[in-house]
Amino acid sequence: MTYPDRGGADEPVLSWRSPEGVAHIRFNRPGSLNAIDVAMAKGFRSACQQISEDPQARVVVVSGEGRAFMAGGDLGAMRDDPQATAQALIEGMHGGIRILARLAAPVIASLHGAVAGGGLGLALACDLGIAAEGTRFNLAYPKIGASSDCATSWALPRLVGLRQALEIALLCEPVDANEALRLGLVNRVVPAASLQAETEAMAQRLARGPREAQGRLKRLLRESLERTLEDQLDAEAASFVACAGTPDFTEGVTAFLEKRAPRFA
Structure with a gap:
C-alpha cells in the first residue's frame, strides 16, 4: 500500500485500500x-495519484462523509480572491479527474444527500454511479453566475443528450x-x-474481474465517441x-470450458 490507512480524522480527503484491492477516496x-x-x-488529486501508483488497487470508490456526497465549491473560500482560489480548486479537482479517467481500475461514485456543482461533475466523471434514495442532484453553477467545471459539460450531454443537458x-x-x-445520471x-x-458488493464484484480486460474495455468505451467507426474497429481488434x-x-x-467460475489474477 502506497498511501496511509484511512488517514487522520481531520484530513479533508481520506484514502485507503482494503485487502481485497478496493481503494477508497472519501x-x-x-x-x-x-x-x-x-x-x-x-x-x-494526491489521493488519486497515490492510488494510480498502487498496483494492488483494482477498483476505486469515491464517497462523502456526513450528510452529503459533495455540495460543490466552498463559496466562502472564494470571497477574498475568487479568481485565484477558483484556479487552485479547479487545478486540484481536474488533476484528480484526469487520473481517475486514465486508471485501468473501474471508479464507482457512491452518492447520497447533495450532489451539486463540482460534486455532480465528479460523480458523472466516474465510471459507475450508485445513489441512495433521497439523493438530490443539481448543476447549480448559473445560480452563482458561473459556468461549469469538473468535466460536467463533457459528461452531461454524453449521458443524457444535448437538449436535456x-x-x-x-x-x-x-x-x-x-x-x-x-x-442515466446513475446506474442504480x-x-x-x-x-x-x-457499493461494496459492486466494488467486490469488479475487483474479482480481469483487471487488464476491464481497463481496456473502459478505455475503448471512453474513447469511442471521439473515433470514427473504422478507427474504433481497429482499436477493438488490437485490444x-x-x-x-x-x-x-x-x-x-478454461473456466468456461470447464463450466466453473473463473479465478482471475
Missing part, C-alpha cells in the same frame, strides 16, 4: 457538506434519485441504509488480441 468536510476548498482539491444546466432544477436513474438507486453495502495473450484470458476460456 471526502471529509462533513460540517461543510464536503464543499471543495483548496486543501480538499489538493488532497483529492441544456435544460439541467440552464434551469438548475433539482433532480431526485429516481429521475437521475431514468436519465438503493435504500439509503443499504448504500454502503451495495482483444492483446487480451488474448494474457493469463486472465487463458483462465477465462
Whole structure:
C-alpha cells in the first residue's frame, strides 16, 4: 500500500485500500457538506495519484462523509480572491479527474444527500454511479453566475443528450434519485441504509474481474465517441488480441470450458 490507512480524522480527503484491492477516496468536510476548498482539491488529486501508483488497487470508490456526497465549491473560500482560489480548486479537482479517467481500475461514485456543482461533475466523471434514495442532484453553477467545471459539460450531454443537458444546466432544477436513474445520471438507486453495502458488493464484484480486460474495455468505451467507426474497429481488434495473450484470458476460456467460475489474477 502506497498511501496511509484511512488517514487522520481531520484530513479533508481520506484514502485507503482494503485487502481485497478496493481503494477508497472519501471526502471529509462533513460540517461543510464536503464543499471543495483548496486543501480538499489538493488532497483529492494526491489521493488519486497515490492510488494510480498502487498496483494492488483494482477498483476505486469515491464517497462523502456526513450528510452529503459533495455540495460543490466552498463559496466562502472564494470571497477574498475568487479568481485565484477558483484556479487552485479547479487545478486540484481536474488533476484528480484526469487520473481517475486514465486508471485501468473501474471508479464507482457512491452518492447520497447533495450532489451539486463540482460534486455532480465528479460523480458523472466516474465510471459507475450508485445513489441512495433521497439523493438530490443539481448543476447549480448559473445560480452563482458561473459556468461549469469538473468535466460536467463533457459528461452531461454524453449521458443524457444535448437538449436535456441544456435544460439541467440552464434551469438548475433539482433532480431526485429516481429521475437521475431514468436519465442515466446513475446506474442504480438503493435504500439509503443499504448504500454502503451495495457499493461494496459492486466494488467486490469488479475487483474479482480481469483487471487488464476491464481497463481496456473502459478505455475503448471512453474513447469511442471521439473515433470514427473504422478507427474504433481497429482499436477493438488490437485490444482483444492483446487480451488474448494474457493469463486472465487463458483462465477465462478454461473456466468456461470447464463450466466453473473463473479465478482471475
